[in-house]
Amino acid sequence: MSANEAEVRRERFEHGMEVLERIDGEAGRRVVESLGDVSPELGHQIVAWGFGEVYSRPGLAPRERQLVTLGMLTALGGCEPQLEVHVNAALNVGLTPQEIVEALLHSAAYCGFPKALNATFVAKKVFGERGLLPVTAEQ
Amino acid sequence: MSANEAEVRRERFEHGMEVLERIDGEAGRRVVESLGDVSPELGHQIVAWGFGEVYSRPGLAPRERQLVTLGMLTALGGCEPQLEVHVNAALNVGLTPQEIVEALLHSAAYCGFPKALNATFVAKKVFGERGLLPVTAEQ
Amino acid sequence: MSANEAEVRRERFEHGMEVLERIDGEAGRRVVESLGDVSPELGHQIVAWGFGEVYSRPGLAPRERQLVTLGMLTALGGCEPQLEVHVNAALNVGLTPQEIVEALLHSAAYCGFPKALNATFVAKKVFGERGLLPVTAEQ
Amino acid sequence: MSANEAEVRRERFEHGMEVLERIDGEAGRRVVESLGDVSPELGHQIVAWGFGEVYSRPGLAPRERQLVTLGMLTALGGCEPQLEVHVNAALNVGLTPQEIVEALLHSAAYCGFPKALNATFVAKKVFGERGLLPVTAEQ
Amino acid sequence: MSANEAEVRRERFEHGMEVLERIDGEAGRRVVESLGDVSPELGHQIVAWGFGEVYSRPGLAPRERQLVTLGMLTALGGCEPQLEVHVNAALNVGLTPQEIVEALLHSAAYCGFPKALNATFVAKKVFGERGLLPVTAEQ
Amino acid sequence: MSANEAEVRRERFEHGMEVLERIDGEAGRRVVESLGDVSPELGHQIVAWGFGEVYSRPGLAPRERQLVTLGMLTALGGCEPQLEVHVNAALNVGLTPQEIVEALLHSAAYCGFPKALNATFVAKKVFGERGLLPVTAEQ
Numbered sequence: 001m002s003a004n005e006a007e008v009r010r011e012r013f014e015h016g017m018e019v020l021e022r023i024d025g026e027a028g029r030r031v032v033e034s035l036g037d038v039s040p041e042l043g044h045q046i047v048a049w050g051f052g053e054v055y056s057r058p059g060l061a062p063r064e065r066q067l068v069t070l071g072m073l074t075a076l077g078g079c080e081p082q083l084e085v086h087v088n089a090a091l092n093v094g095l096t097p098q099e100i101v102e103a104l105l106h107s108a109a110y111c112g113f114p115k116a117l118n119a120t121f122v123a124k125k126v127f128g129e130r131g132l133l134p135v136t137a138e139q
Numbered sequence: 140m141s142a143n144e145a146e147v148r149r150e151r152f153e154h155g156m157e158v159l160e161r162i163d164g165e166a167g168r169r170v171v172e173s174l175g176d177v178s179p180e181l182g183h184q185i186v187a188w189g190f191g192e193v194y195s196r197p198g199l200a201p202r203e204r205q206l207v208t209l210g211m212l213t214a215l216g217g218c219e220p221q222l223e224v225h226v227n228a229a230l231n232v233g234l235t236p237q238e239i240v241e242a243l244l245h246s247a248a249y250c251g252f253p254k255a256l257n258a259t260f261v262a263k264k265v266f267g268e269r270g271l272l273p274v275t276a277e278q
Numbered sequence: 279m280s281a282n283e284a285e286v287r288r289e290r291f292e293h294g295m296e297v298l299e300r301i302d303g304e305a306g307r308r309v310v311e312s313l314g315d316v317s318p319e320l321g322h323q324i325v326a327w328g329f330g331e332v333y334s335r336p337g338l339a340p341r342e343r344q345l346v347t348l349g350m351l352t353a354l355g356g357c358e359p360q361l362e363v364h365v366n367a368a369l370n371v372g373l374t375p376q377e378i379v380e381a382l383l384h385s386a387a388y389c390g391f392p393k394a395l396n397a398t399f400v401a402k403k404v405f406g407e408r409g410l411l412p413v414t415a416e417q
Numbered sequence: 418m419s420a421n422e423a424e425v426r427r428e429r430f431e432h433g434m435e436v437l438e439r440i441d442g443e444a445g446r447r448v449v450e451s452l453g454d455v456s457p458e459l460g461h462q463i464v465a466w467g468f469g470e471v472y473s474r475p476g477l478a479p480r481e482r483q484l485v486t487l488g489m490l491t492a493l494g495g496c497e498p499q500l501e502v503h504v505n506a507a508l509n510v511g512l513t514p515q516e517i518v519e520a521l522l523h524s525a526a527y528c529g530f531p532k533a534l535n536a537t538f539v540a541k542k543v544f545g546e547r548g549l550l551p552v553t554a555e556q
Numbered sequence: 557m558s559a560n561e562a563e564v565r566r567e568r569f570e571h572g573m574e575v576l577e578r579i580d581g582e583a584g585r586r587v588v589e590s591l592g593d594v595s596p597e598l599g600h601q602i603v604a605w606g607f608g609e610v611y612s613r614p615g616l617a618p619r620e621r622q623l624v625t626l627g628m629l630t631a632l633g634g635c636e637p638q639l640e641v642h643v644n645a646a647l648n649v650g651l652t653p654q655e656i657v658e659a660l661l662h663s664a665a666y667c668g669f670p671k672a673l674n675a676t677f678v679a680k681k682v683f684g685e686r687g688l689l690p691v692t693a694e695q
Numbered sequence: 696m697s698a699n700e701a702e703v704r705r706e707r708f709e710h711g712m713e714v715l716e717r718i719d720g721e722a723g724r725r726v727v728e729s730l731g732d733v734s735p736e737l738g739h740q741i742v743a744w745g746f747g748e749v750y751s752r753p754g755l756a757p758r759e760r761q762l763v764t765l766g767m768l769t770a771l772g773g774c775e776p777q778l779e780v781h782v783n784a785a786l787n788v789g790l791t792p793q794e795i796v797e798a799l800l801h802s803a804a805y806c807g808f809p810k811a812l813n814a815t816f817v818a819k820k821v822f823g824e825r826g827l828l829p830v831t832a833e834q
Contacts, residue, residue, distance in 0.1 A: 008564055031812065037829035038819040039796045041613075046808055049605050050387045057597075059380030064345055067338075068381045071349030072388045073809060078217030078773030082809040101178045102337030103346045109328045110350045112529040113185055114212060114221040117170065124177040134176035147286055180335075188327050189526045196319075198519030203484055206477075207520045210488030211527045217773030240734045241476030242485045248467045249489045251668040252741050253768060253777040256726065263733040273732035309534065315551035316541040317518045324530055351531060356495030356634030360531040379595045390807040391602050392629060392638040395587065402594040412593035425703055448673065454690035455680040456657045458752075463669055466744050474736075490670060495634030499670040606804045615797030616762075623759055624798045627766030628805045658754030659763045665745045666767045666777075 013044055016052025023055065023062060025092055027085045062093035067103055074107045074119040083119055087126040097127050097135045152183055155191025162194065162201060164231055166224045201232035206242055213246045213258040222258055226265040236266050236274045291322055294330025301333065301340060303370055305363045340371035345381055352385045352397040361397055365404040375405050375413045430461055433469025440472065440479060442509055444502045479510035484520055491524045491536040500536055504543040514544050514552045569600055572608025579611065579618060581648055583641045618649035623659055630663045630675040639675055643682040653683050653691045708739055711747025718750065718757060720787055722780045757788035762798055769802045769814040778814055782821040792822050792830040 020028045035043035055065065066089055073083045090100050100123055108116035127133050159167045174182035194204065205228055212222045229239050239262055247255035266272050279287070298306045313321035333343065344367055351361045368378050378401055386394035405411050437445045452460035472482065483506055490500045507517050517540055525533035544550050576584045591599035611621060625642050629635045646656050656679055664672035683689050715723045730738035750760065761784055768778045785795050795818055803811035822828050 034819075035812075035815065038822060039800060039815050039830065041832075042796075042800050042803065042808075042811060042815055045605075045609070045800070045803065046812075049601075049609070050808055053601070053605070054384060054387045057380065057383070059376055060345075060384065064342070064377075064381075065384055067342055067345045068349035068384055069388060071346035072353040072385055075350040075353035076389065076772060076807075076809060077215060078813065079809040082812065098337055099342075101181075102335065103342075105178060105181050105184070105335070106332060106338065106343055106346055107350055108181065108184065108529070109332045110347060110529045110531060111354065112215075112525070112527045113189055114215060114218040114527060116181060117174075117185075117221065118217065120174065120178050120181055124173075127177060135178065137180075184327075184331070188323075188331070192323070192327070193523060193526045196519065196522070198515055199484075199523065203481070203516075203520075204523055206481055206484045207488035207523055208527060210485035211492040211524055214489040214492035215528065216771060237476055238481075240737075241474065242481075244474070244734060244737050244740070245471060245477065245482055245485055246489055247668070247737065247740065248471045249486060249668045249670060250493065251664070251666045251771075252745055253666060253771060253774040255737060256730075256741075256777065257773065259730065259734050259737055263729075266733060274734065276736075312541075313534075313537065316544060317522060317537050317552065319554075320518075320522050320525065320533060320537055323522070323525065324534075328530055354494060354529075354531060355632060356535065357531040360534065379598075383595060383598050383601070386598065386601065386807070388807045388809060390632075390803070390805045391598075391606055392632060392635040392805060394598060395591075395602075395638065396634065398591065398595050398598055402590075405594060413595065415597075451680075452673075452676065455683060456661060456676050456691065458693075459657075459661050459664065459672060459676055462661070462664065462748070463673075466748070467669055470740070470744070493633060493668075493670060495674065496670040499673065610801060610804045613797065613800070615793055616801065620759070620762055620794075620798075621801055623755075623762045624766035624801055625805060627763035628770040628802055631767040631770035632806065654754055655759075658752065659759075661752070662749060662755065662760055662763055663767055665749045666764060667771065 009044075009048070012048040012052050015056070016047035016050070019051040019056045020047055023051070023093060024085055024089045027088050031085065063090070063095050066090040066093055066095055070100065070103050070119070071107060074104060074115050075111045077115050077118070080118060080122050083122040084126055087123045088130075091126070091130065091132075097123070097132050098137070101135055148183075148187070151187040151191050154195070155186035155189070158190040158195045159186055162190070162232060163224055163228045166227050170224065202229070202234050205229040205232055205234055209239065209242050209258070210246060213243060213254050214250045216254050216257070219257060219261050222261040223265055226262045227269075230265070230269065230271075236262070236271050237276070240274055287322075287326070290326040290330050293334070294325035294328070297329040297334045298325055301329070301371060302363055302367045305366050309363065341368070341373050344368040344371055344373055348378065348381050348397070349385060352382060352393050353389045355389075355393050355396070358396060358400050361400040362404055365401045366408075369404070369408065369410075375401070375410050376415070379413055426461075426465070429465040429469050432473070433464035433467070436468040436473045437464055440468070440510060441502055441506045444505050448502065480507070480512050483507040483510055483512055487517065487520050487536070488524060491521060491532050492528045494532050494535070497535060497539050500539040501543055504540045505547075508543070508547065508549075514540070514549050515554070518552055565600075565604070568604040568608050571612070572603035572606070575607040575612045576603055579607070579649060580641055580645045583644050587641065619646070619651050622646040622649055622651055626656065626659050626675070627663060627666075630660060630671050631667045633671050633674070636674060636678050639678040640682055643679045644686075647682070647686065647688075653679070653688050654693070657691055704739075704743070707743040707747050710751070711742035711745070714746040714751045715742055718746070718788060719780055719784045722783050726780065758785070758790050761785040761788055761790055765795065765798050765814070766802060766805075769799060769810050770806045772806075772810050772813070775813065775817050778817040779821055782818045783825075786821070786825065786827075792818070792827050793832070796830055 032043040032047055069086050070090060073079045073086060087100060104116055104119045171182040171186055208225050209229060212218045212225060226239060243255055243258045310321040310325055347364050348368060351357045351364060365378060382394055382397045449460040449464055486503050487507060490496045490503060504517060521533055521536045521540060588599040588603055622645055626646060629639045629642060643656060660672055660675045660679060727738040727742055764781050765785060768774045768781060782795060799811055799815045799818060
């Protein structure tokens with residue numbers, strides 16, 4: 001790798017890390033750190049590409065990206081750890097617990113009740129940790 | 140919501156709850172209760188629609204609905220909590236441990252061994268809790 | 279079914295049909311009609327429950343529900359016919375082609391390129407039918 | 418391969434082929450034949466193992482195996498060609514169109530509407546080819 | 557975007573395009589081109605990141621990357637268009653039809669017969685187009 | 696079952712068990728043993744068919760089969776227990792931690808980051824148990 005390539009690589013990572021910290025906060029940084037001894041390159045790519053190149057694009061508002069993301073993670077199934085990060089991220093970018101819960105109720109019609117339940121219990125865990133329970137209907 | 144709509148809504152829930160209790164028993168009621176502080180509407184819809192409108196239809200016998208359900212939950216993957224409820228439900232409506240295990244063996248040909256294994260270990264957990272181990276071949 | 283139950287059932291269907299027509303338009307109605315000779319009950323439930331009870335809820339704006347839906351359908355895979363209906367619906371409720379394409383690019387990071395590609399080619403088909411190609415970057 | 422192993426292999430195939438023909442009929446045999454020039458071993462294993470060792474086991478009735486199978490194929494998604502074979506098989510072993518349609522309606526609560534729709538339209542195609550449309554509610 | 561960023565972006569694309577052409581050949585280029593009027597950015601990222609940053613890494617031989625890829629695409633389901641590209645790519649990097657077919661037979665044990673069948677019929681289509689049928693057992 | 700059939704069945708199991716022990720080692724044997732009181736037939740078929748008939752075929756080297764398998768298990772999602780067995784198996788047949796990690800990084804482009812992360816954390820667990828952390832870039 002040339003000096004210039006190494007510099008570009010470092011800049012891309014730093015830019016992505018700023019985006020990641022703004023959206024995912026502490027939870028996202030912990031994921032990247034825990035990759036350090038097993039696959040630092042996966043951590044690099046999540047940051048530099050996933051956040052630096054994709055998430056940071058202007059075409060959708062952060063809360064809209066999180067709605068797409070909640071839909072995808074619910075539908076994929078088996079991605080509870082990532083849902084936990086992204087329910088936190090959804091709150092960080094301004095979605096309310098009511099809106100998150102509504103998105104997951106909506107998912108029941110498309111993914112079925114089991115996946116909607118799995119995702120809702122992840123949301124319950126995150127809301128509990130952040131003192132946001134009970135979620136009450138909006139007036 | 141008009142008084143009449145509220146009444147219809149309540150009746151639909153009560154009807155669904157009777158169906159749920161007959162099939163899923165305690166395990167199903169606990170799922171609905173645990174939704175109470177995060178998404179009571181999801182709990183309502185599972186009961187009023189899932190059980191009250193879909194499960195209660197006459198076109199298939201309860202044990203037949205459970206066979207379809209075991210097949211779906213095994214194939215979806217990542218739905219171990221729901222499989223646990225439905226292995227219990229399958230026993231409640233008269234499927235034997237041998238039949239449940241046979242359905243999951245059958246699933247190996249369609250979903251592969253990993254998902255068949257995940258589902259079978261859920262069944263083992265439920266059978267153990269209900270004193271139904273070991274499962275012996277039917278004579 | 280009592281006269282009152284039949285009336286409630288009819289009203290729920292009609293309410294759902296209004297929601298469906300507003301969101302999915304002609305494409306949604308055609309799906310329901312094509313179920314008429316094979317599973318009219320599935321058509322009824324999609325309309326009365328899916329649209330009448332879930333989609334019509336106030337907690338998320340229609341464009342936000344479509345973003346969740348596009349994410350789910352992309353992640354599920356194999357749901358190209360439904361994606362086609364919902365790319366149309368997304369346009370109907372005000373998402374721009376640029377926003378739809380951005381949501382699908384976003385999906386690449388979570389679902390991988392193959393599913394993102396499948397969804398993007400469905401969007402291309404719909405955009406082409408509606409004279410919305412080429413999609414140009416927003417200024 | 419010893420002469421005895423070849424003999425065992427041939428017998429296992431023949432036994433499986435009898436089961437396949439009884440259940441899947443012509444459609445199943447065509448799948449195996451179309452594998453002849455690309456992966457005859459996959460065809461052999463589907464017949465000798467899938468049908469000869471799994472499907473032929475006594476623990477579940479054929480119609481019950483088909484209900485599990487319809488549930489799995491609906492949930493997996495993207496398995497429309499196999500669903501077509503197995504909707505035919507379901508009819509062959511005595512499930513009525515009403516029961517098949519009911520199982521697929523049931524699947525909507527667990528897999529969501531998109532997968533239930535995909536499966537139902539496969540059923541419609543098969544029913545149409547066998548002169549079984551319209552499917553009318555059982556009295 | 558600064559002049560330097562645009563230059564880096566262009567170089568990354570060109571590097572990725574070289575990798576893509578070496579592996580996927582004409583089929584890969586056609587996919588990227590067909591994105592031109594709907595999501596050129598998705599095409600850019602597949603090339604610049606997918607091929608330029610991931611595929612081009614030295615840690616696995618090209619034929620090994622294709623084996624992983626065939627396994628993933630078979631397991632995901634509904635990715636037949638991408639499987640078609642990657643069966644071609646697998647042949648391009650030196651896997652034989654026998655090895656590809658063997659990998660797909662192997663997949664039956666992990667993903668079940670339906671997905672193994674779908675993938676095998678894609679392979680048959682590609683082999684047919686390239687005059688590689690019938691696939692005969694290796695001696 | 697005739698005496699001859701029982702003998703064939705026993706031989707097939709013994710042959711598969713040799714293959715399983717060579718590849719999966721202790722972890723694989725434990726899975727089969729834990730099926731003993733719930734579904735010994737599933738254990739038998741995994742051994743006799745999965746390992747004895749599929750895995751033992753000569754068309755792909757063991758390390759190549761493991762690469763296909765890692766790709767499939769990552770893509771399926773929710774198969775962390777099986778991934779754990781197969782990361783161990785991959786090491787047993789000669790894949791290095793670097794190659795395994797590279798295959799999982801590769802999977803990010805096809806399955807998305809969440810599934811790549813889930814698989815990589817399983818690999819981290821296995822590597823830790825075997826004293827193989829940190830994984831350092833190959834020189």
